[in-house]
Amino acid sequence: MKAIVITEDSEPVQLADVPQPEVGDGECLVKIEVAALNRRDQWIREGMYPGIRFGCVLGSDACGVVEEGAEEWKGKEVIINPNVNWGDDPEVQSSEYSVLGMPKNGTLAEYISVPTDRLQLKPEHLNNEEAAALPLAGLTAFRATIKKGLAAPGKNVLITGAGGGVSQLAIQFAVAAGANTYVTSGDPDKIGKCIQMGAAGGFNYKDEDWFKEASVIGFDTIVDSAGGxxxxxxxxxxxxxxxxxxxxxxxxxxxxxxxxxxxxxQAQIIGSTMGSDLEFEEMIQFVNKYQIKPTIDKVYNVNETVKAFDRFKEADHFGKIVIGF
Amino acid sequence: MKAIVITEDSEPVQLADVPQPEVGDGECLVKIEVAALNRRDQWIREGMYPGIRFGCVLGSDACGVVEEGAEEWKGKEVIINPNVNWGDDPEVQSSEYSVLGMPKNGTLAEYISVPTDRLQLKPEHLNNEEAAALPLAGLTAFRATIKKGLAAPGKNVLITGAGGGVSQLAIQFAVAAGANTYVTSGDPDKIGKCIQMGAAGGFNYKDEDWFKEASVIGFDTIVDSAGGxxxxxxxxxxxxxxxxxxxxxxxxxxxxxxxxxxxxxQAQIIGSTMGSDLEFEEMIQFVNKYQIKPTIDKVYNVNETVKAFDRFKEADHFGKIVIGF
Structure with a gap:
């Protein structure tokens, strides 16, 4: 089957022909229709991720159809929970935790076999591209914005870096939760688009004094992945x-x-990454309840995957970059 | 009356003769027996505190006897809540908040007049020096260690800088709460003393690799005022x-x-300073319940106050530096 693997070549991301995965006990084989890129894929491409296993199939996100495995799932359109071994503690991942797509083979392939408990029905209001865009970014945004950030009516919430896949969903989640939602971006057009999505306003972080205007509002919660x-x-x-x-x-x-x-x-700086399996389910319920649709930046064919990674690297995207099979 | 005031002299801390305070409506006049120093007093001495008012009587902590005011308080031995205008939000001080002793006249004087609701009965198990040492440090340690840090049985808690007035109480509070309590210090003798107080162990932060040993234990909560x-x-x-x-x-x-x-x-960095009025009451209940006695480093007479400040500046103390009148 076709798959995007990480290699030691000068261009580490390569389209390859690899064996179709075997379906283990308690697993389902999913024929992937659309996958999506995440920042971690680009980090892996740049060699900036711990424990890189060459030959690994990349990708944490996908939408597809179950072809083999549990009878009740066969033929169902599904998305995949990208958590591998979160563990029992809702607060924090176990020491055996990893994210699908490194070191375990991921979703940038024609097929993937995953434990049946990783499957969730594709939300009906989403097309394949939107559904593929949801899992990792949705889980990250949900934990950070709703569970840790406590976005709610009457709260002022700032989501920074408005164009990212996670921040796009964080904005939608905060708006859906009833918060007064503001954004930052280096691009006024992106701020304008966020206001169309329900944001109350935005700030251009390239303006050295942006924080002065923002301080007049004052934020209960700021959700950020830039740091610095x-x-x-x-x-x-x-x-x-x-x-x-x-x-x-x-x-x-x-x-x-x-x-x-x-x-x-008396402020708090709260670290947050990914989310528990329960939060993944809650996130999908939330997305269904508020009919949230992930923003799609651009759809590439699997043969154009390197181009898709380059688009990600430029960091000029607005929403998710997805890969069709 | 004698009072320690902040001046523009080359030695800013001066013993002065100032008028005895007038007793306002709803206030009680307290004859101070013992006061205590806090780091903020030294900061004010060094000009490192916002909004310094020259002529202000320093000091946030005291133990004394009520001489005038509400009948039910007359003759009672009391300590004083150092919060001025905390406000209604238990989570955070109001914008009108200040700490007793700047800009409002403080406790390093023979008399102070305070609103009656600032008074608390002196815990019976404490002598005057211990009682004077309790308010500001106790409030700070209680919020940081118990309310924010959630020290409890089964939790590993690290209190850094074992010699400080706040950290000494934080250690005692964490031990009383049943936590496995560890300390850091640059002085092995101080670590030994903390182990005698119930700490499970300690680390010398001057050893560059101290964190390696500490990481084997792993801490649910770290309470720190050093930063850096x-x-x-x-x-x-x-x-x-x-x-x-x-x-x-x-x-x-x-x-x-x-x-x-x-x-x-998924870690959190939680800012904490002082504590609410309710937390002040809870702290005193906690101190009474567990019969906690603040550690006294040294007692100075008010005439030796500059020496007491110098002792504080050297940062070699172990527990609270107190001033007798």
Whole structure:
């Protein structure tokens, strides 16, 4: 079958012909229709991910149809929970945890075999591209924004980096939860699009003084994956006793962190990554309840996967980059 | 009356003769027997505190006897809640909040007049020095260790900087709450004393590799007021989903903060300062229940106050530095 594997070549991402996976006990074989890229795929491409196994099929997200396995799932359109061995603690993943697509073979392939308990019915209001875009980004956004960030009516919530796949869903989740939702972006067009999606406003983080305007509003919750020196701006605009939920650090680490402001304002910096299996189910219920549709940036054919990765690398996308088979 | 005031002299802390305070409506006049120093007093001395009002009587802590005011309080031995205008939100102080002793006249004086609702009966098991040592440090330690840090049986709790007035109480509170309590210090003798107080062990933070041994234990909660680059060590030794409660930043700000480790371990950095009026009452109940006695480093006479401040500045103390009148 066709699959996107990670190699030691100068271009590590390669389309290859690999054996179709064997279907283990308690597993279902899913014929993948659409997969989606995540930042971790690009990190793996750049060699910036721990424990890279060459030859591994990449990809954490997919929508497909069950071809083999449990009778009750056969022929069903499904999406796949990307958690591998989350474990028993709802608060934190176990030490055996990994994300589908490294080191376990992932979704950028014509077929994948996964334990039956990883399957969820595809939400009916989503097309294949939207459904494939949901799992990893939805889980990350749900835990960070709703479960940790407690976005709710009357709360001011800021989602930074408006174009990302996770932040797009975080914005929709916060809006659906009734929060006054604001965004940051380096691109005024993206801010405009977010306002059309229900955001109350936005700030251009390339403007050095953006935080002054934002501080007038004051945020109960800030959801961020950039990190870096903007973290001190977040401490200036978060309300007393407010929460800064961090699910990434794409711009690196802050050179200083204003600990005085942190403790004097009784603020919290909350680390969040992925989410529990229960949160995955809750996320899908939430998406169904509010008929949320992930934003699709662009659809590529599997033969154009390197182009799709390059699009991701440019970081100019707005929503999810997906791969059709 | 004698009072310790902050001046613009080369030695800002001066013993002065000032008028006895007038007793306002709803206030009680307390004849102070013993007061105590806090780090903020030294900060004010160093000009490192916002909004310094010269001529202000310093001091946030005291034990004394009510001489005038509400009949039911007259003659009672009391301690004083150092919160001024905490406000209605239990999570965070109001914008009108200040700590007794700047800008409002404080406890380093023969008399102070305070609103009656600031008074609490002196815990019976404490002598005057111990009672004077309790309020600010006890409130700070209680919120950070018990309310935010959730020290409890089965939890591993690390209190850093074992010699400080707050950390001494934090250690006692964590031990009383049943937590497996560890400490850090730069002085092995102080670690030994903490083990005598019920700590399970300690680490010398001057040893560059101290965190390696500590990481074998793994901490549910770390309570710290040092900040600085040790924060990245805390992220290495905190358990997954653990809490780092920061109530100070005496060694400055971290040069980098390992945000990756923060989010991947689902850890939290929680700012905490002082505590609500309700927490002040809960803290005193807790101190009474477990018969906790603040550690006294040294008692100075009010005439030796500059010496007492110098002792504080050297940061070699173990427990509270108190001032007798």
């Amino acid at each position: 020196n903007q973290m001190n701006n977040y401490l200036k605009i978060v309300k007393p006793a407010g929460k800064i939920v961090m699910y990434g650090s794409t711009t690196g680490y802050p050179e200083k962190l204003d600990v005085f402001r942190l403790f004097w304002s | 680059n040790q924060m990245n060590n805390y992220l290495k030794i905190v358990k997954p989903a653990g809490k780092i409660v920061m109530y100070g930043s005496t060694t400055g700000y971290p040069e980098k903060l390992d945000v990756f480790r923060l989010f991947w371990s």
